[in-house]
Structure formats: C-alpha cells, structure tokens
Amino acid sequence: MTGKDTFDCDILIVGGGINGAGIARDAAGRGYSVILAEMNDLASGTSSASTKLIHGGLRYLEHYEFRLVREALIEREILWGIAPHIIRPLRFVLPHHRGLRPAWLLRLGLFLYDHLGGRKVLPPTRTLNLRKDPAGAPLRDEFTRGFEYSDAWVQDARLVVLNVRDAADRGAEILTRTKVVALARKGEVFEARLRMTETGAERRVKARMVVNASGPWVDSVIGLAANAPGRNVRLVQGSHIVVRKLYEHDRCYIFQNADNRIIFAIPYEDQFTLIGTTDRDYIDDPAEVAITEAETEYLLRSASSYFKRPVSRDDLVWAYSGVRPLFDDGASQAQQATRDYVLKLDKPASGAGMVNIFGGKITTYRRLAESVMQMVEQQLGARGKSWTGKTALPGGGFGIAGMDELVAALQRRAPAVPHTLLLRLARAYGTLAHDLIDTRGTLGELIGAGLYSHEVDLLMDREWAREPEDILWRRTKLGLHLTPAETQDLAAYMTARRQAMSPAA
Template structure:
C-alpha cells in the first residue's frame, strides 16, 4: 500500500542530495530525502574540508570551473560563517617544479576570476620574516600566500538538511530505496529501514543524487537504461599531532605533479592529504592503503623540518569521488565539474547528478532544481544564492557570539563555548537551554562532550550512533578513549526505541 506522496524524492544524503532537497523545499515543493546510512557518511565527510576554487585546476585550463567555485566561495562564507571561515595558504616555491612567473600568473587569475570580495589577495612571502617559515626546511626561503576557506564538511550537509526540514522536507536516514518503479505520472518507491520495516511512497519526480552509487541505483533499483559510467577515485587523508603552531595552511607541490595540503586541524592536530587512486571495490568499503600513508608522510617530509612516519598517524580517513568517466588516464586530471541530466522520455521526470565538488554543491542544486521544478509545475525562482543563512549562521561574526555566550553563561569554559559556536552558531543557545552550571548539561562522556549536546544532535540532527557524533557532527573521536566511546554508544542505544527520522526544525 502506498503511504505518502511527494512532489520529489531525492535519493542520497550527501552534499548534493541535501542541497537539492533544501533548494526544492524552499521553492514550495514537497520533498522526501532518503539516505541508506547516516547523512554525509561517505564522500561528503571524506573531503579535504576546503571551500576553494582549486588552484591546480588552472593548469588544466578549467577556468570556468575555477571561476564558478570561487564565486560560490563568497556565497558560502556568508551563508555559514560558523562552519566556514577564511584560511591563508602558504605555497613554498621550488623553481624546478614550477617557475615563479607561472605561480604568480596563476595566483593573479585566482584572485580575480571569482569576484573576490572579502578575502585577502595573494602576495609573495619571505620565510625568514614569516611565522610559516619556521617549520619548513631551511632550503625553502620564499613562497606565496593566498586565501581560500575551511569548512566542516559533514556539518554542511546536516545544516542543508536541517534547513530543508524547516521548510517542510522529510529527511529519512538509515532507509534504503529497494525498488523504484517509473510510470507515466510518477514514481513508486519501496523503502526499507535498517530495522527491516518496509513502506511505499510516491512522487511525481525523482532526483538520483546517490554519489558513488548513482549508476548502481539506475541499474539495480530503478532499472533504467543509460549511457553513464563512473570512475571512483579514492582520496585518503592522515591526521598527526600538530606539526606547526600557527593558523596558516600549506600547499605542497610534489615531484609527480600532484599537490598535498597540510592544514591546522582541531587545534592540536595537522591534517595531510589527499591522494588520488583508482578504486575498484565497493564504494562503501574504502580504507587507506599503506602506500598512501607512506606517500603522504613523504610529501610532508619534503618540506617540514620535523619528519613523520606511519607510526605518527593518529587517525586516517578515505572516501571515493564519483567522477564521470572522461577517458583521462591520470586520476588527478579527471574533471571535477558536475553533470546534470534530466530524463523525461521514459515517463515521470528523472534527474541524475554526477560528479561535482563540495564547493559548488549549492550551484549544482540550483541548476538541478531549475531543470526539474518546471516539470513538476513549479515556476518559483532560485533563492539560495541570496541572503538565506544556513541554520546557526544568522550571526555573521562567530567571535562576537562566543563572547556573548560566555557573558551570559560564565560557567561554560572558553574552549567549549568556542567549539559550540564554531559547530552550531546561534543554535548553541538551544544546547545550553536553561543550564546554570556544567552539571546541568547532564552526563559528561569525555573531553567536553555533555549529554545536552548529545541530546541536541539526537533530536535535531539525525544522530543515532557514537560515530555519527564523534566523526561527523564533530571530531571528538580524536579526544575520547575507547571506554568513553562505548559509554556514549550505550547511551544512544538506550535513547532510540523508534523511528530513524526526526524533526530538525527548531521553529
């Protein structure tokens, strides 16, 4: 029996699916988003966590992609200042890899292609006079500085889903689309939860934003003929204890032509990545290989005075980028631009999304809904590029918000107030609620994680497991020991007796 009907069903709870659900709901369409696992549980939480134009893409003459990404960088900085913020990058110069004139030309283009408004421009750096020079080997004497932005990637996905839910969308996690049957007037989709419960829903249109599973969805779930082929490119990162004590990141050129970033991470760590390796296995089973760890360690050791080895890695993560196969031999050279295809010839509208970058997700979603909405009788204009902050981003100055939170709740330690604001923005006040002391925040699970935050994530952000909280909603997994993680998992297991969906609305 069919239980519910929607204008649009979105398959996939990564950044593209979340962006499409938000955009469509904001135009007045009734939307259901279905995700087989947790939100951002695969590719969208395995990025280098940058909102950037992609400096290296200029060498591939991807000027349109870089300009689009740089333009989006400005939009996203304004929409989510609590989870996206400016970061300066240092590029040490090695003339045998790229001549200085080429780098200056690239940085000039990078400064001007996307209509830079708020970020500082690029300039040359003499390392003897700059704090970024101290951790580097003495052979590096000069380099370049430029601007990009940092993002908490998995939180960006969650906030898009929260905004979609506040506009009427239904978000179902841990729910798999088992079959999708296409008729002339709509789609009938069979859903199955992780608890084994099944239901059927209908929609007038369907958006396939399943990322690495997009082609498999067409083949095995929707049974649709298509000409598409994906190449899965694995990117892996390692995290080590802090290698430098300043807030600049580094971009390191490698002898093989690739670049590797070294980025300040979670106050006490350094994030190093990424690799580009063809992945032949299942998209959901991706782990870093020993040779990738060695490659990243060697990449950093070419530049830093203090060397690292695989034993220094405290955490690593890997994900696959689903890129349309353009027959390019070098994985690093495959285009990162997206492809959107609308199919109406076989019955009800089917929109397929392939590829893309975290930075351009909003534009991708806008383009997708621009194509799809008219097929559903909706003519409302695009809206997400205007002044519509994501949840928690209403205050453009997070530092002021930290000061305000500390002034009104002096019992909150500065480090906790800062972490809350730079994760939840204005929603931090919802977490603290009526608390008058740390004790009022409930059980302490370790580090600075209290039950009040856990309950907020459970009630408003679809968090169900310890991993959801420790590695996606936050990175507190770096700070809790095994017994603390088990205690958190037990707490969450006792909290859920029902459904995998919940309201993210804080209306």
C-alpha cells in the first residue's frame, strides 16, 4: 500500500489515559499520523484515580520485580525534568513497626531503592529518630524509629492532558467523547467506526495500525477486532480517601500493615491528607467503580493504627476509586499481581497489526510508549528516534530549579493576585500560566475558590474540557473547594461559552 489516500492515519489509538496519551505524543513527534479516540474525557478512568506518585514501587522489590523497579526509578528524574511544574520531589517516612518487617530488611530494601535506578538529584535515604524528628509528632508513641527516602508527586490527570496537548501540537487528531464501536481488519488497514457520545454522529476511520490503550476495557476492544471476547486482564480496584489535614509538615508516610499491604498518607491540596490505596479484585463494569464500605473502613483503621489521633468518618471529605487493568498472571492475591506492563502484538500473516496494552503504571508510561513505538516501527517503518525524555511537556521548559523564578515573574505581571494562587497556577500550567494574565494584570472573572474565567477558557480551548467535572476533578482539584452555588456558576459559564463558540451561534 503506497497511497496516503487509502488510509486516514498511520495509528489509531483507542484510549485517552496515560498510556494512550504518551504513545500519541511519541508517535506524533516521530512523524506518524495519529488519531486518538477516547470515549469519555481524557484521564477519566484509571489515570486520574492513582495515588498521584512518580515512584519506583518500593514494595515491588519483595516480589522480585527488579526490572520494573529499576525502570521506574530511572524514570522519576527524567519525568521530573520534563514536567517540573506538575511533578515535584517528596520525602517519605517509613516508621519501623516491630511486629512486621525487621529493620535490617527495610534498610536493605531502601539501599537497593537508592542505588538500583542511578539516582542523581533526589536525596538519599536516612534514618530518623521519631522521638525527636517532627515527623514522629503525629505518630503513636510506639513508633520510635523510621527511615526517610525520596520519591515524587504528580498531578496525574494533568500529566495525561499535557501529553495529549503536545501530541496535538505535533499533528495528532484528538477525539474526546468518541467511542470506537466497530473495528475490523480489511487487508492492510483497520476500518473503525467511531461514535460521538454527545451527538450520536458517526465517523469511519481507516488506520494502518491500532494501539489498544483502553485500560480496563482492553479485552472489550480486542473483542471488537476478533468478534469474540478476550480474557487477558485482571481488574483490581484501588480506592483512596481524602480527609481533613492530619499534620502540618510536608512529608508523606508509608505505613506497613499486617496483611502485607502498604498505604500512603500524603499532604493533599494544602488543606487535606490523601490516604490510599486498597487492592481488591473487581468484576463489575469499570465505569461504575466506587469505594466500598469495607475499603473505607480498611483505610481508616490502617491509618488510625499509626496516628495518635484516630482518623474517623467525620474527617472524610472525598473519596475516589479506580480500576487497574493488570495483566492476569495468575497471582493468587490482587496485591501480588504484577504492575509491570505487557504488550501483545496481534498481527496475522497478512493484515494490519494491533498492539494490546495490559497493565503499566504512571511512572513508566513514557518507557511503555517507547516499547510500543518499537512495534510500530517493525510494522510501518522507522520515522524518528526516541525523543520524549529530553523534551519538556507544555509549560515545563523552566527546569527543576526554576519554580520560584517563574512565580516571581507571574507576580510582577499580576501584583494584585495572591502569591498562593499564582503558585497553584504555576504548578498546573508552568510557563503557560502567563497566558492566564491579561493586560490589566487580572485573571478574568472570579467564579469561585481561586478559579477565574481565563483559566476556564484555557481549559476549554486547549485542554478539551467540556463539563465542570472535567475541570474540578481532573485538570484541577478545585472541586474540593468550590461551593455548590459556585459549581453551578461554572456550569452556566461553560454552557454559555460553548453556545457562543458553536458554529450555529
């Protein structure tokens, strides 16, 4: 096949989570023509329901997943370098629990964690006297010794959106709220039928390859192409709770539990603490996942076994839940199933190829994309070299030490805007936060809780936001702060703006 007119794109990507986003960016940057179809909003599934960490996965060492841990540890500093606005380093405190893993085993694991991935910038592990260190103050008296190590925080949904934004800037076509409802091989191309969920309108697309990055729906997409359901993925539910702020310092905790699970307690959105996660098999519709009473009780009980002041239901502010699409490796327990990604190329002797993606984690999404591109190159020919680890994501070109200077520059342009608000904008948009400040030094019309109209406009115009939920719970977490009346004001503003921008207006 030589004529460009015989197909609409080189690669049709199904799924707008972190894996699909990263592949779209990498492929478009190498010169492939890309269409990405996401049936809902970007990052509306698993990718916005994470613990918000860029980390090696300390506990995976116990399962001997050294390759995964090494790859993830290397990626920490690479991702921090290309997205210093939405990624920042954190220190994690691991209290020694005398009844669980011995101290020597923790030290060994942390030694490997420090050295396995070639850490260059992040500070190393150190031992803490929790009787004297401020990190011990919120903890129960029996925890007298601990260890502190480095990992990093990420705004997970923004990581997805910025990858997609960069892909679009490099030529990819992004179709949100567009579901692939039919998929069939026709010789050397796939023919797909796409349905826009808002209007019901349909479009047909011919692609030389399909990348199935649909997460929990990966088997369903396989079934579309094969006309038969697949069974390759193990769905594991992970839930988190957000509670009122439990302590004042800026460090995080990692707590061991007697069932061999761990949970994190992490400062969240300035006024809260994030606690998670759970691991339980899930068999229902991934779109309907929600935290259970048992999970809520588990997280409250686990956190309360470490903190002096018990965490109760009265502290609860919000909860969220997601489904991890892990490769079904036959592990007996959900927490033992591999977090490593598995790529399967479905390519008949004569016909178009489809790459199916199972598992993975946010930290390794970029490496996963590079692995997918190797498969694409085998089928479609090479177009360009690996590039995504050295090129900043949109707004991230100021370097890991440049945040203070960026905020200061924003403050000079908008002297009447509170420093805390400018810091939030800098941490969300990086240098693109300058686009939110008009010639009068304002951010536009106040909608509520630090959300102004210029930010809403940017999110609608450049980040595919359509509904208030897209803004309040994915591109920002301002849903924790807006009142119901302010949320209604946001909905009215967005509706009016959509109508004004529609061709019929």
